[in-house]
Amino acid sequence: MFATRFAPSPTGRLHKGHAFSALTARQAASEAGGRFVLRIEDIDPTRCKPAFEDGIYEDLQWLGLDWEHSVRRQSDHLDDYAGAVEDLRQRGLVYRCFRTRKEFLDTIGHAPHGAAEAVRPGPHPQDEEAELLRAGRPFAWRLSLDAARDTLGGAAWDSLSFFEEGQGPQGENGRIKARPETAGDVVLARKDAGAAYHLAAVHDDALQGMTHIIRGVDLFEATHIQRLIQSLFGWPEPIYRHHRLLTGPDGRRYAKRDGSVTLQALREDGMTARDLRAEIGF
Structure with a gap:
């Protein structure tokens, strides 16, 4: 059976771009007579807030969306992702990396033309790794x-x-x-923060039986490394359907980090869900 999902992170209130993506996925599920799943991707403990999660439910209900009753919150299933990492570790497919973001940026800055090549640092020498572990380095x-x-x-x-x-x-x-080499040796988990996006997302897509991944074109490049992860675990290959991104009057795509006008603000200014749906093509 056709199955797709909308999987926001509760790091801020939803905006028009989120509405477009959620409605696109829900419409596809309806047309196919399939399932539509809401998943809360809240694995970043520093940025994800309960108030923003509550806002997701409020905004989607205002839009007139419905979804399967059971909502998977990733923060409730960190042991599942840790088990997947352990499986990869036992198979020799992951390695510990103690390098900081600053160290990587410094390396890039000294590369020819400052080229930001895909990060592939490789494991530390055994004696160096043992010393870093003894020192308690993350x-x-x-x-x-x-x-x-x-x-x-x-x-x-x-x-x-x-x-x-x-x-x-x-x-x-x-x-x-698929060209997973374009992503480099991606981070799948951190000692102090649990799973990373690529692993948690494809793990849950497989677990929840997602047949179609419908999402913005900004995540197109992520597909390359995600297909590799699926293959390593023997998880099913979904079909991908990347859609255009909505842009504001300034031509820039809507984004939380840019302070895009939220659905909550539009609602408080008097916009109805019907008006918004019509504006963005629904």
Whole structure:
């Protein structure tokens, strides 16, 4: 059965871009006679707030959306993601990385032309890692692309792909070769903050039986590394449908970090859900 989801992070109130994405996914599920799931991706303890989660429910209900009764909150399932990381660790697919963000930025700054290449630092030497562990330094678990390729084998690596029903930023459509190397050795978990987005999202997509991933084109590039993670675990391959992003009068896409006008503010200014739906094409 067709199944898709809307998976916001409660790091702020929803805006028009969120409304467009949620309505797009809900409409697709309705047209296919399938499932529509709401998932709360609240694995960032420093930015996610209960008040923002409450706001998500309030805004979606105002829009007239409904979803399956059970809502998965990722912060309630950190042990699931830790178990997945442990599986990868036992298979030699992840390594500890103690390097800080500043150290990476300094490295980039000294690269030719300041090129921000995909981060692939590799594991620390054993004696250095042991010393860092004794010192109690925080670390991240990074996925080793080299180990992943060896595990899958060259043929499987070369044939790794995904099917795009929507459109990528350059008009990509249809069967597309996955290029996980563009993401580098991504962080899958941190010692002090649990799972990272790529792992938690694909874990839950598989667990919840998502057949279609419908989301903004800004997440198109994430698909490359997510397909690799799915393949390493033997999880099903969903179909992807990336959609356009709404932009404001200034031509910039709506974003929380830019202080975009929220659905709450629009509602308080007198806009009705029907008016908003019509404005954004629903």
